[in-house]
Amino acid sequence: MKRKILKLIETNKALSKSRIPGIDYTINPYFGCEFGCSYCYADFMSRFSKFRKVFPDDIEWGDFVGVKINIVERLEIELKKILAKSSLLGEQEFNIWFSIMTDPYQFAEKKFLLTRRCLEVLLKYSGEGFKLNVGVLTRSPLVLRDIDLFKQFIGEKSIEIGISITTDNDNIRKIFEPEAPTIRSRIKTLEKLKENNLKTFAFIGPILPMDARELANQISDFVDYVLIDRMNYVWRTAAIYRANSIEFAMSDSYFNVVSEALVEEFSSKGIAVEVLFQNKG
Ligand code: SF4
Structure with a gap:
């Protein structure tokens, strides 16, 4: 049995500005990814993160996951700021995606519900002066658990779900x-x-x-x-x-x-x- 390490970590940022065309922000509720695909680009990128130092140097990609335990609260703070700015600038539209650097429905999500709770926050704050288009990309059937939330993304909110x-x-x-x-x-x-x-x-x-x-x-x-x-x-x-x-x-x-x-x-x-x-x- 391979050694796996899970740690609770605190983040000071929930929404990361994206350089991917068509995506304004990404949300990565976890650091690392338990699926550990051999070709994963996030493996390489994670080496430059401060969170990598939380885990042993010799641990392999796929064998560690950092649970960003305060990300839901951070997201709410950041969305309120965006909302305040939007009311000054007029109606704005944002494309927000889960996740580019991790799988939002990896095993840890079953217990910690961070992706689900972030979706609830997006639902709460969208439509009030800004339109929100949410994207989800995963390999996991656990995504089906949140169908009840996905169905609420209507009108000023929209959602699309991708499976790799x-x-x-x-x-x-x-x-x-x-x-x-x-x-x-x-x-x-x-x-x-x-x-x-x-x-x-x-x-x-x-x-x-x-x-x-x-x-x-x-x-x-x-x-x-x-x-x-x-x-x-x-x-x-x-x-x-x-x-x-x-x-x-x-x-x-x-x-x-x-x-x-x-x-x-x-x-x-x-x-x-x-x-x-x-x-x-
Ligand atoms: S599921 Fe995605 S983020 Fe996770 S290891 Fe595979 S490619 Fe990387």
């Missing part, structure tokens, strides 16, 4: 994301969200070895749109590809072929699809 699905093949998932929920459970999650008439999307990224057409067929009934991205830092996972004799799937040409097949399949079904990387073919 990187392959159709659970054996491949086990190689790159051994501690994350199964592919089947993620597809079921999308299905249930759609049954509840929520706006959903699939984030197919990074592209892992897959049968692109099979994956598109399995999820196309449950998504409003699809985003696609390649493995961006191949050098970080090259050893994993080699150890499993799947080097063919780490080339630019593989990412191009798969994304083209996905675009073709989803487009033929009338589903909007956006590729987030430049075709290097």
Whole structure:
């Protein structure tokens, strides 16, 4: 059994300004991520955070999580400030997303409910002089617990929920994301969200070895749109590809072929699809 460390930490910031186009702020209720995907960009970024020093130097990504125990109160303070500014500047609109540097529905969320309580705060303060568009991106079926809240995002508030699905093949998932929920459970999650008439999307990224057409067929009934991205830092996972004799799937040409097949399949079904990387073919 691997050593896992969970610590309660205090943050002085709930809303982080985002450099991602179309997103104004992100909320990361946790530091670190128990799913510990081998290719995770947040692993690299977390090394520059003051919270990394709270954990032993030699602990691996996925084996620690900091619970930002005061984030709900911080969010309320920051939203009140934004609200005060908005009333001076006139109606404003913000896009706020959970989460870019962690999974908002990892195991700790079941106990600590930080994502849920932050959503409640967003619900309370939006619509009073500013319009709020909330996005959620996760790999976890735990997101279904909060359907009751998602359904309240109407009128001045809107919400979309994305599920990251990187392959159709659970054996491949086990190689790159051994501690994350199964592919089947993620597809079921999308299905249930759609049954509840929520706006959903699939984030197919990074592209892992897959049968692109099979994956598109399995999820196309449950998504409003699809985003696609390649493995961006191949050098970080090259050893994993080699150890499993799947080097063919780490080339630019593989990412191009798969994304083209996905675009073709989803487009033929009338589903909007956006590729987030430049075709290097
Ligand atoms: S679920 Fe997301 S944040 Fe967590 S390890 Fe995987 S890629 Fe990183």
